[in-house]
Each structure stands twice: as structure tokens, then as C-alpha cells.
Amino acid sequence: MPPRSGHQRAKNIAYEEDDVYSDNEYYEEDGDGMTDEDREQLRQGTIMVKEALGSSVSVSDSQIQEALWHYYFDVGKSVTYLKNKHGPAKTIPASKPKAPSRFDQAASSAALLQTKGQGEPPISPNREPDIACIAPSPRCISNSNVRSADKSATMTTASKGCVETPDSVFPFPAPLDHLSILPRDFFWDTPWGNVESCRLGVIREIPVLPRGRLLGGSSRPSKLAALAAARKKKQEEANRETAVPQPNASASEADQAVALLDKLNFKNKAGNGSSTPTPSEERGRNERLGRLQFLKRQSSPEKVNTPPEEPPEPEEEVLTVQVPNIRTTPSMFASTICGIGRLPAAEQPSVISSFPVPFSGMEDPTSRGLFAGPSPDDIVLRAQAKGNKPKGGQQKTPKEQKLAQSMETLAVEETPSVKSKNLNVAEEFEKSGMKRMANFVVVGHVDHGKSTLMGRLLYDLKVVDQRSIDKLRKEAETIGKSSFALAWVMDQTSEERNRGVTVDIATNYFETEKTRFTILDAPGHKDFIPNMIAGASQADFAVLVIDASTNSFESGLRGQTKEHALLVRSLGVQRLVVAVNKMDTVSWSQERFEEIKQQMSAFLTTANFAKKSITFVPCAGLTGDNVTHKVEDSNARWYTGETLVEALDASEPGKRHIEKPFRLTISDVFRGGITNPISISGRIDSGSVQVGDPILALPANEKAVVKVIEVENAPVDWAVAGQIATLHLADIDPVHLRTGDIMCDPKDPVKLTKSFTCKILAFEHVLPATMDVFRGRLQAEGKISKLVALLDKTSGEIVKNKPRVVKPGEVARVVVDLEKELPLEIGIRVVFREGGNTVAAGLLEG
Numbered sequence: 080m081p082p083r084s085g086h087q088r089a090k091n092i093a094y095e096e097d098d099v100y101s102d103n104e105y106y107e108e109d110g111d112g113m114t115d116e117d118r119e120q121l122r123q124g125t126i127m128v129k130e131a132l133g134s135s136v137s138v139s140d141s142q143i144q145e146a147l148w149h150y151y152f153d154v155g156k157s158v159t160y161l162k163n164k165h166g167p168a169k170t171i172p173a174s175k176p177k178a179p180s181r182f183d184q185a186a187s188s189a190a191l192l193q194t195k196g197q198g199e200p201p202i203s204p205n206r207e208p209d210i211a212c213i214a215p216s217p218r219c220i221s222n223s224n225v226r227s228a229d230k231s232a233t234m235t236t237a238s239k240g241c242v243e244t245p246d247s248v249f250p251f252p253a254p255l256d257h258l259s260i261l262p263r264d265f266f267w268d269t270p271w272g273n274v275e276s277c278r279l280g281v282i283r284e285i286p287v288l289p290r291g292r293l294l295g296g297s298s299r300p301s302k303l304a305a306l307a308a309a310r311k312k313k314q315e316e317a318n319r320e321t322a323v324p325q326p327n328a329s330a331s332e333a334d335q336a337v338a339l340l341d342k343l344n345f346k347n348k349a350g351n352g353s354s355t356p357t358p359s360e361e362r363g364r365n366e367r368l369g370r371l372q373f374l375k376r377q378s379s380p381e382k383v384n385t386p387p388e389e390p391p392e393p394e395e396e397v398l399t400v401q402v403p404n405i406r407t408t409p410s411m412f413a414s415t416i417c418g419i420g421r422l423p424a425a426e427q428p429s430v431i432s433s434f435p436v437p438f439s440g441m442e443d444p445t446s447r448g449l450f451a452g453p454s455p456d457d458i459v460l461r462a463q464a465k466g467n468k469p470k471g472g473q474q475k476t477p478k479e480q481k482l483a484q485s486m487e488t489l490a491v492e493e494t495p496s497v498k499s500k501n502l503n504v505a506e507e508f509e510k511s512g513m514k515r516m517a518n519f520v521v522v523g524h525v526d527h528g529k530s531t532l533m534g535r536l537l538y539d540l541k542v543v544d545q546r547s548i549d550k551l552r553k554e555a556e557t558i559g560k561s562s563f564a565l566a567w568v569m570d571q572t573s574e575e576r577n578r579g580v581t582v583d584i585a586t587n588y589f590e591t592e593k594t595r596f597t598i599l600d601a602p603g604h605k606d607f608i609p610n611m612i613a614g615a616s617q618a619d620f621a622v623l624v625i626d627a628s629t630n631s632f633e634s635g636l637r638g639q640t641k642e643h644a645l646l647v648r649s650l651g652v653q654r655l656v657v658a659v660n661k662m663d664t665v666s667w668s669q670e671r672f673e674e675i676k677q678q679m680s681a682f683l684t685t686a687n688f689a690k691k692s693i694t695f696v697p698c699a700g701l702t703g704d705n706v707t708h709k710v711e712d713s714n715a716r717w718y719t720g721e722t723l724v725e726a727l728d729a730s731e732p733g734k735r736h737i738e739k740p741f742r743l744t745i746s747d748v749f750r751g752g753i754t755n756p757i758s759i760s761g762r763i764d765s766g767s768v769q770v771g772d773p774i775l776a777l778p779a780n781e782k783a784v785v786k787v788i789e790v791e792n793a794p795v796d797w798a799v800a801g802q803i804a805t806l807h808l809a810d811i812d813p814v815h816l817r818t819g820d821i822m823c824d825p826k827d828p829v830k831l832t833k834s835f836t837c838k839i840l841a842f843e844h845v846l847p848a849t850m851d852v853f854r855g856r857l858q859a860e861g862k863i864s865k866l867v868a869l870l871d872k873t874s875g876e877i878v879k880n881k882p883r884v885v886k887p888g889e890v891a892r893v894v895v896d897l898e899k900e901l902p903l904e905i906g907i908r909v910v911f912r913e914g915g916n917t918v919a920a921g922l923l924e925g
């Protein structure tokens with residue numbers, strides 16, 4: 080089995096069954112773009128707005144509805160807007176004092192808090208809000224609602240609660256931060272609001288991010304910050320007057336720090352806040368000062384005496400404590416990493432540390448000289464360095480040493496020249512009488528039983544032996560997922576097994592009398608659609624697995640059942656085997672089977688699948704009924720059709736273009752072993768390849784030589800179009816190879832292109848926009864830059880030039896611009912996705 084992709088996207092795949100979008104949402108709207116629900120909301124809203132406006136404002140219904148539509152049916156906002164726009168002009172009584180500004184409110188409330196202390200009783204529930212709403216805002220309305228027992232009177236109450244000032248006449252609701260209700264007002268009626276004054280605390284808001292300066296925002300401090308800074312300065316001055324005079328400028332900072340130490344040590348038990356130290360406090364302070372030196376940052380010593388350009392911001396106050404250099408010299412490793420020379424301790428730059436809690440009670444370690452000498456590590460390293468020194472001769476600089484070392488390790492890799500047998504591969508293929516080959520992708524909604532069905536098929540065809548199945552069963556039982564044992568034949572990574580979800584394409588092989596099959600088991604979860612696309616782009620036909628159990632089919636229809644079917648068709652797959660699975664859960668009900676068949680047939684034919692190319696097979700992967708052998712259940716006597724394997728065998732493989740130039744889309748890049756350090760795998764899209772062939776990697780534009788070819792895990796001399804092959808390469812650096820890249824014939828390379836025209840089938844509304852463009856495993860950023868024309872679905876004739884939008888189900892010609900050049904050819908199929916949804920699929924025209 081070829082190695083699995085290393086590009087498994089392991090996302091958060093916790094999901095729910097109904098965690099899917101509904102395709103039908105588009106169709107619930109009428110021509111005016113409104114759903115019935117919208118219309119009903121509009122009607123009710125109009126009545127409520129009219130009631131709220133009363134007779135004072137005369138507005139027409141359409142004006143009300145326009146406002147409601149604009150405000151997403153928010154009655155409150157609509158009323159405010161209409162009142163402001165159409166209501167009688169407000170006269171402001173001359174005597175009415177101007178509403179305080181937000182700044183004034185904040186400043187006065189802060190002052191109030193300061194003067195009164197923190198013990199102001201909470202506002203009584205009966206008290207009317209003393210600070211009016213400056214502007215109508217949603218929060219204003221909701222606050223009023225809290226106070227109003229009558230919820231139906233929302234608007235009336237809301238307008239009562241808001242005193243409109245001339246400033247407040249906004250055509251649109253003011254932003255939330257215009258609300259000037261204090262937090263305590265907001266929580267006035269909460270039971271925990273009635274706390275004794277002495278127990279109330281102050282919550283200081285510490286900004287998570289630094290204030291915008293160089294990186295944006297104003298470099299000037301805000302008014303509040305300036306106020307706080309001025310207040311702080313004043314306090315500092317007052318402190319300085321009462322404090323013992325200090326000999327240098329850092330003293331006041333030292334005082335502050337010591338004061339903080341005192342606070343933290345709970346020594347100032349009286350808590351009187353006085354900054355004048357008592358004689359005993361003063362002694363203690365001096366002792367601590369002796370131990371800890373409070374200095375300015377040495378990195379900017381000149382700043383000590385320079386007055387700050389801006390008032391310091393209170394929230395940025397951090398106590399910077401500089402301790403004596405108590406560190407030993409850095410180790411060699413640290414020196415290398417940090418680029419610090421191994422200076423003697425004395426010459427090391429002083430260490431500056433910011434301690435959130437000063438180590439007031441800690442003994443100065445330097446006093447005991449614990450770290451005075453070199454560390455044991457340093458002694459050993461120095462001795463080693465001495466021993467390594469070249470005797471006598473001149474010592475090499477580190478640069479020279481490095482160069483010498485790299486020269487020593489530099490070994491010329493001898494690439495064995497790969498001899499080509501110069502075979503005529505097309506002839507060899509004809510002669511080989513090889514069984515026909517077919518690759519099929521297994522798709523369908525998550526958990527509909529794809530992996531189990533394939534595991535059962537491989538087990539029943541003896542590709543997997545009983546022992547392996549028993550082992551898997553045991554392992555599955557140990558983690559309580561015994562029902563997944565068969566699925567584990569395909570799902571082999573621990574992540575897939577633990578989560579019970581397929582993440583990436585799993586490949587396996589089996590053969591019938593007529594055909595050698597390659598299974599590409601695709602993930603069903605919507606998060607892994609890119610991996611599913613990669614699998615589908617390698618397939619000749621597809622098996623669409625549908626869970627027949629009650630509700631599962633229906634939820635699948637809204638989910639990935641339809642999306643996968645559309646995607647495989649868009650990627651060129653024409654034949655579809657629909658496996659109606661888990662028939663055991665519905666007792667092999669013919670009715671259920673027919674219901675699913677009917678619904679799916681209708682959808683698939685609209686998705687451009689020919690009726691004769693669709694086969695429906697009822698089966699049960701878990702029990703194995705109708706997978707490789709006919710169903711034995713007596714309830715299933717109604718079914719006399721083919722088994723799943725028979726249906727697969729009846730599928731014609733796609734045409735192989737062996738005569739065309741060699742093209743292979745890389746689906747995996749990996750290390751194939753000691754002798755094969757760089758290997759790739761993928762489907763050969765066209766042409767053939769043989770050992771010794773030079774091939775070109777695009778877009779890197781780097782050549783490689785094919786050392787070994789493996790098909791179905793066996794070494795072969797050549798491989799042809801349609802086969803999924805592993806190529807072990809020589810003469811190329813792995814950096815030039817990525818999944819999604821193209822390997823091609825250097826004599827006939829694929830052209831790199833940045834812009835192309837494409838015929839698309841829209842799954843959703845398509846407008847010129849940025850999209851993710853998928854081509855097999857390749858994913859690139861692009862943009863649908865032009866909608867050229869709408870086309871007739873069957874004839875391809877132009878129906879309309881330059882459409883403004885392409886609706887779901889329509890076919891259009893568009894121009895796509897890519898972010899960077901990619902190897903793309905006429906006739907290849909691409910998929911456009913946006914925000915995790917498949918928007919359209921297309922065929923490259925030029």
C-alpha cells in the first residue's frame with residue numbers, strides 16, 4: 080500500500096449530524112429577496128412602530144418598512160430613526176443645562192468615588208437614573224426594558240428612558256460606548272449589588288494590549304490618562320514634601336518601591352496611607368534599601384534626569400527593580416543563542432529584572448557569593464575547549480572553524496546513473512495483455528458507511544485476511560468502537576481511528592476476473608472536502624454511498640451527498656454507482672430503497688449524470704449483504720439485481736491517453752526509504768513513464784530522473800496513463816516538489832499560466848470575487864475577475880454577455896486570475912471554493 084498523504088488536515092472535527100447547510104435556502108426567497116418570515120416580521124414591526132410613534136410623527140408604511148428593513152426589524156432603532164427624521168423639531172429650553180460630556184461624567188464619578196471612598200450605597204431600585212442617555216442606542220433601550228415590567232411597551236419605555244439632546248439627533252443609532260450609565264446603575268437590582276460599603280472594591284481595567292502608538296492610534300495620551308497623570312504628579316509632589324530628603328533623583332522611586340514593599344508585607348497595618356515614615360519604618364526602609372538597589376534602567380541611564388516627554392500612563396506603571404548582577408557568566412549554549420560574549424561576570428552588563436513581587440524578605444544571594452565563580456558546567460566546557468585547541472599553531476576563528484566543519488561533513492552524494500531501457504511503453508502495454516484497470520473514488524456524507532463498505536469488500540474478496548480483521552476488531556473493542564473494525568481496514572491513522580472519521584484519501588487495491596481496481600476512499604466530513612477533491616480527480620468513476628436509515632439519507636442530502644455528487648461530476652466523472660447502504664437498519668425495505676432511488680435519480684440527472692450511467696445497489700457493509708454475495712435476508716427477496724462488486728465490474732474505465740505527453744499530478748511527496756530519499760505518488764493523467772526517464776517538476780521547473788517505479792506496491796519498468804504510480808526520484812531537491820505540482824515530459828512541458836478562461840457550473844451565486852482554486856491536490860488563491868457570458872447548458876451557446884451574477888445551476892464563461900503562475904492546461908478541471916463552500920466547478924478553456 081502506498082504511503083498515505085502527509086498532508087492530512089487535522090482540524091477540529093467535532094461535528095453534529097445536522098451541522099450542515101441547506102441548499103434550499105436560496106429557493107425560499109421570492110423575487111423581492113424576502114422570505115415569508117421576513118414579510119411577517121415586517122408586518123408586525125410596522126404595527127409596533129406605528130403604535131410607538133403615535134400621532135406625533137406622520138410617516139408612511141413604506142417609510143416605516145424601509146427603516147425596519149434597514150435596521151433588521153429592530154423596532155426601537157426604527158422608531159428612534161423615524162422620530163429624528165420625521166418628528167417635530169425639538170426646542171431646547173434655554174435654562175436646561177448642557178448634558179455633561181462623557182469625559183466630565185467619568186471624571187466626576189471618579190472624583191466622587193475618591194472623595195466618598197468606595198462605600199457609596201448602591202442605587203436604590205426606586206431611584207430613576209440620574210444620568211440620561213445621551214443618544215438612543217440599543218443598550219439604552221434594553222436598560223429601560225429592564226426597568227419596565229411591561230415588555231410589550233418596549234418602545235414607550237425606551238423613549239422615556241432617553242433624554243434626547245441636540246447632540247443626540249443621529250440618523251443612526253449611536254455606538255454602544257455612548258451609553259453613559261455607570262456599571263453600578265446597570266446592576267442596581269442584582270442581589271449581590273447590596274454589599275456593605277466597606278466590602279466594596281474597585282476593579283481596575285488593565286488593557287490587554289499596549290496603547291496604539293507607533294503601530295496605530297494616537298500617540299497623545301487620552302484626557303483621562305492626562306488627568307490621572309496630573310493627579311499622580313500632584314500626589315508625588317505632596318509625597319516628596321513629606322518624605323525624608325534623599326540624596327539622588329532615584330530616591331523618590333525608591334520610596335515608592337519601599338512603600339510598595341511595605342504594603343505587600345502588610346507592615347503598614349494602620350493603613351492610614353500616610354507617606355511619612357515613622358523612625359522604625361525609616362530604619363527598616365534603609366536596611367532594605369541597602370539590600371536592593373532601586374535604580375533606573377541602565378539601558379537608558381540618561382533618561383533618569385530627563386523629564387518624560389509625555390505624562391506617564393497610570394496603567395503602564397510597573398515596578399522596575401534592578402538587582403545587582405547575581406548571575407554567573409552565560410553558558411556556551413546561551414552565548415551562542417543570545418550572541419553574548421563570554422565576558423567575566425564583572426564585565427557582563429547589569430541584569431535588569433522586573434519583579435511583580437519584590438523579594439523583600441529574601442537574603443541577597445550575592446552576599447554569600449554563591450554565584451561568584453564559574454558554574455560546574457562552565458568549568459567542564461572550558462576544559463573541553465582547552466583540550467580542543469590546536470597545539471602551537473594559530474587558533475582558528477569561529478567562522479573558520481564552522482567552515483572547516485561544514486567542509487568535513489560535506490559528502491558528495493554519488494547518484495547512480497539511472498539507465499533507461501528505452502522501451503516503447505505503448506507497445507509493451509499492448510503486449511502485456513494487462514487486465515483493464517479502474518480507479519474509483521468512494522464518496523458520500525460523513526458516517527454513511529464508506530470505509531466499512533470498502534473494508535467488507537476487501538475482507539470478502541480475501542484481500543484482507545481473517546487474522547488482520549480479528550486484530551482490528553480487538554483493537555476497536557478496546558477503545559469502544561467495535562463497529563468500526565471493518566472501517567479500520569481503510570482508516571489507518573490513529574487520528575482517524577480515534578475519531579471514527581476518515582481524514583484523507585486511503586488507497587487500496589483488489590481485482591476481479593475482469594478488472595484491477597484501485598479504491599480511493601474519500602473523507603465524508605465537510606472539513607476535508609479538499610482531500611475528497613484530490614481523490615475524485617484521480618478517479619475513473621465514483622461510488623456514492625448513501626445511508627438508508629431513517630433521517631440519515633435526508634440529512635445527507637442537505638449535507639455532502641449532493642455536494643460530493645456535484646463535485647465528482649464537475650471533475651469529469653461520468654459513471655456513478657449509488658450504494659444504498661445500511662439496508663439492515665430498515666429491514667431491507669423495498670419502499671425505502673425506491674424512495675431513495677427516486678429522489679436521487681431526479682437530482683443526479685439534473686446534475687448532468689446520464690440515466691444509463693447510474694446504477695443503484697442496495698447493500699449493508701456491516702453484514703456484507705449484497706456486497707460480494709447476494710443478500711440472504713428474507714425481507715430482501717424483492718431485489719434480484721447485481722451485487723456491488725458486479726456493478727463495479729460493469730463500469731467501463733475511462734479512456735487512457737497513453738499516446739499523449741507524460742503528465743502526473745503529485746498527490747503525495749514522501750521519503751520512500753534509505754535508498755529512495757525522495758519519492759512521489761499520483762495518478763498518471765496522460766502518457767507513460769519508464770525507469771531512467773528525465774521528468775520536469777512544475778512550477779519549480781526542476782528536472783529529476785525516475786529511479787524506480789512502483790505500481791500497486793510492486794516495482795515495474797513502466798507505467799501508463801490511468802495508473803496510480805509511485806516514482807522514486809534522483810537528481811532533485813525535495814524542496815522543488817509539493818503535492819499538487821505537475822510532473823511532465825521536459826520536451827513537452829505544461830505552460831505556466833497566471834490567468835485563464837474557464838467554463839463553470841455554478842453551485843452558488845458567483846460574482847467576481849477572490850476564491851480558492853483547486854486542481855487535484857493543488858490549491859491556489861485566485862480571483863474570478865470577469866463574468867464573460869452566460870452559456871446554454873446543453874449547446875454551450877452564449878445566452879447573455881457580461882452577466883452581473885451567475886446563479887446556482889447556471890453555466891458561464893469566466894476569467895480567472897491567479898496569485899502566482901501555475902501549470903495549467905486546456906481541458907483540466909478546477910473547483911472554486913469560498914469560505915469552506917464549493918461555489919463552482921469548471922473546465923479550463925484557454
Ligand SMILES: Nc1nc2c(ncn2[C@@H]2O[C@H](COP(=O)(O)OP(=O)(O)OP(=O)(O)O)[C@@H](O)[C@H]2O)c(=O)[nH]1
Nearest residue numbers: 525526527528529530531562580581603661700701
Ligand atoms: N447497521 C449498519 N451500520 C453500518 C453499516 N455500514 C457502516 N455502519 C456503521 O456506520 C458507522 C460509520 O461507518 P464508516 O464506515 O466509518 O463511515 P464513513 O462513511 O466511512 O465515515 P467517514 O469516512 O468518516 O465519512 C460505523 O459505526 C459503522 O459500523 C451497515 O451496513 N449497517
